[in-house]
């Protein structure tokens with residue numbers, strides 16, 4: 009029996025008085041693209057950060073490929089490639105240097121390092137720009153650079169937090185294309201979050217709808233739409249029906265996007 | 277035969293947590309390489325950061341050398357001052373790392389680094405020695421300025437090697453000190469203020485500008501706990517041959533660095549939360 013890529017059992021997390029995650033159960037099968045969906049403030053990032061062991065979680069709650077995150081932190085991290093919500097490439101380093109750093113931090117053997125670095129950059133369509141400082145990149149290029157950083161260690165699980173937030177539609181399309189290509193090529197498991205329902209509907213094998221710290225509905229986009237009983241419905245309609253209203257907390261969404269833009273501005 | 281199945285698993289938990297020297301070394305190398313790459317992309321920073329030590333040496337140094345008001349035991353005041361200014365400029369470079377780590381946390385860079393298979397202490401050690409790399413670059417610049425002004429530093433390779441070690445340790449300690457403070461205050465603005473507020477007292481309550489004997493008693497007591505003074509004493513001893521308690525100086529710097537790394541790693545999780 010193979011273990012699931014990710015198994016979360018009744019995850020709770022509080023920041024002081026704020027309950028960010030309030031009892032999430034989740035299983036991600038190996039090889040699938042799983043989307044954690046929900047408006048800003050739903051608890052998606054917190055869930056992701058618990059899975060990567062950035063936030064302290066008791067033993068027995070989260071397993072990655074059968075390894076308990078609380079006990080086998082380093083072993084788990086060797087299996088994960090992680091791209092946080094903010095645009096976090098280092099603007100004062102070139103594309104190659106950004107990716108090489110992560111090759112070193114993941115102990116990619118010296119003999120393979122160069123090849124792996126250029127392979128990752130190539131997969132993300134950044135071969136030409138590889139020698140330039142990342143601060144000269146566009147937002148979409150920075151996102152792809154970050155994907156290259158995450159892929160250089162050939163992770164089994166790719167974790168992407170809002171991979172397309174703050175990008176223009178063309179850049180978004182290109183990021184999704186690359187994600188799909190990587191999965192097709194490597195069979196890697198992808199766990200991502202997004203609050204763009206439309207993108208998730210197109211790109212995810214399975215989704216979980218998250219709202220106020222709870223993971224309500226789980227299934228393929230098709231299943232969830234069928235369940236609603238309106239064939240022309242979209243995932244967004246499903247979400248509205250589930251959360252009993254609109255994609256609320258728009259204010260917060262704006263704030264998130266602004267923060268991301270600021271990071272993009274800082275980078276160049 | 278009777279070994280329970282769980283045993284190897286339990287054992288490997290320890291393997292995860294244990295920091296092998298090789299792993300630490302590899303992370304230190306990785307983060308130092310990045311620092312060298314950054315320096316090579318932006319050399320202007322080396323120049324801008326050279327302005328302040330140059331001013332100290334040219335204005336303060338040459339003036340007080342002429343005035344002869346600070347008794348330095350037969351050594352020209354400029355020679356006496358130069359190692360102090362060198363230590364100061366390394367201190368300024370390192371204190372910046374606390375601000376940088378808060379910036380890295382806000383930008384998600386820290387989270388990304390922490391999700392690599394790098395134990396916190398290895399990450400902090402890597403950052404500390406990256407600060408050392410920058411400190412060394414700075415030290416070379418100050419060394420050159422001082423030589424231009426006529427200070428005769430040692431050219432003995434063994435002593436210069438000692439200088440390299442002292443600069444690395446000093447930078448590593450002050451980097452960890454500032455990362456520790458960053459872990460406590462968690463905000464860039466507050467960190468900026470505190471950075472300024474601790475740098476000056478560290479500098480003035482040290483032997484960088486004047487001999488310890490000239491200090492009032494209470495300041496001498498504080499001076500005993502100021503790692504910068506041990507750093508300056510060692511640099512002065514190595515570079516211009518003034519009396520120094522080198523084993524004590526190195527001992528204090530090594531101990532301070534180890535404590536600094538431990539404290540900063542302890543607070544790193546707080547920064548990542």
Ligand SMILES: Nc1ncnc2c1ncn2[C@@H]1O[C@H](COP(=O)(O)OP(=O)(O)O)[C@@H](O)[C@H]1O
Pocket residue numbers: 023026027028029046047048049050051052053054055549
């Ligand atoms: N570091 C933090 N400190 C305090 N509260 C936080 C922190 N991170 C997130 N929260 C709060 O937890 C809730 C969930 O946030 P988050 O997981 O970031 O949501 P999402 O990623 O779905 O937008 C929000 O109410 C948010 O304000």
Ligand SMILES: [Mg+2]
Pocket residue numbers: 049052053054093169170
């Ligand atoms: Mg989020």
